[in-house]
Amino acid sequence: xxxxxxxxxxxxxxxxxxxxxxxxxxxxxxxxxxxxxxxxxxxxxxxxxxxxxxxxxxxxxxxxxxxxxxxxxxxxxxxxxxxxxxxxxxxxxxxxxxxxxxxxxxxxxxxxxxxxxxxxxxxxxxxxxxxxxxxxxxxxxxxxxxxxxxxxxxxxxxxxxxxxxxxxxxxxxxxxxxxxxxxxxxxxxxxxxxxxxxxxxxxxxxxxxxxxxxxxxxxxxxxxxxx
Numbered sequence: 001x002x003x004x005x006x007x008x009x010x011x012x013x014x015x016x017x018x019x020x021x022x023x024x025x026x027x028x029x030x031x032x033x034x035x036x037x038x039x040x041x042x043x044x045x046x047x048x049x050x051x052x053x054x055x056x057x058x059x060x061x062x063x064x065x066x067x068x069x070x071x072x073x074x075x076x077x078x079x080x081x082x083x084x085x086x087x088x089x090x091x092x093x094x095x096x097x098x099x100x101x102x103x104x105x106x107x108x109x110x111x112x113x114x115x116x117x118x119x120x121x122x123x124x125x126x127x128x129x130x131x132x133x134x135x136x137x138x139x140x141x142x143x144x145x146x147x148x149x150x151x152x153x154x155x156x157x158x159x160x161x162x163x164x165x166x167x168x169x170x171x172x173x174x175x176x177x178x179x180x181x182x183x184x185x186x187x188x189x190x191x192x193x194x195x196x197x198x199x200x201x202x203x204x205x206x207x208x209x210x211x212x213x214x215x216x217x218x219x220x221x222x223x224x225x226x227x
Contacts, residue, residue: 002084003029003116005163007155008094009057011049015100020045021070022059024098025153026080027160029087032167034160039080040153042067057150070101078107086110087163089133089155091117118159121166133158140165 005027012019026039042059044067054060088094091112099109122131129135133155137144142161146154 001031002082003032003087004081004084005029005087005156005160006081006094006098007089007152007159008097009059009150009152010053010097011045011047012053013093015097018047019097020047021097021101022049022064023057023152024073024077025151025156026077027153027156028080029160029164032164034164038153038156039077041073041077043070043073044068071105074102074105074107081110083114085114085116087116087118087159089117089159089162090119091115116163118163118166121163125166133162136162136166 007025008021009023010019010021021043022045023042024040028035028037042064044064046069049059049061049064095110095112095115102109119131122129122136126139129139134144136142137158140162142158142165144158
């Protein structure tokens with residue numbers, strides 16, 4: 001099962017009032033295990049970025065002026081996410097921007113049925129608790145000390161860790177498979193190193209064994225030897 005964790009940074013809060021995506025980050029997870037395969041792009045929104053927004057993510061118009069537009073990276077983005085499910089924190093926000101950008105370049109919007117909202121999962125699992133990405137990182141002991149500003153790829157990587165905690169970690173079948181494999185390898189090593197004893201016990205060893213049995217109350221070995 002392949003899933004893609006996504007985060008975006010934007011010029012503002014409302015794509016229907018002209019706000020655009022300036023950064024998109026995606027992290028691939030297969031069978032609830034991160035693969036280290038990512039998709040990351042900075043995007044020229046071809047518009048201004050308010051100062052109060054720059055303070056949040058640190059991305060300036062000057063930095064983005066030579067970056068590609070969304071239209072130029074759209075096909076690569078769509079190829080990366082393919083038809084797999086998307087994991088997004090506060091999915092309605094990011095998806096409104098992604099689909100707005102797609103529709104603007106005559107691309108088909110992404111079906112919301114493919115989207116898993118990690119914020120909704122967190123609120124259901126921990127009702128009444130704070131459910132921001134920072135709060136969940138703290139709850140699960142995930143180090144986010146390097147998150148001094150918002151960043152799409154960094155946040156997607158942190159969200160991938162949070163999401164796996166929310167859904168219970170790796171798939172049990174994978175854990176059991178790994179456990180069985182380790183034990184199989186261990187048993188093979190034991191079989192390789194084991195040497196069958198082909199000589200009889202010495203009288204001294206037998207005497208020590210008898211002395212040990214005499215210290216036990218009704219040892220089963222004596223009963224077996226009497227049958």
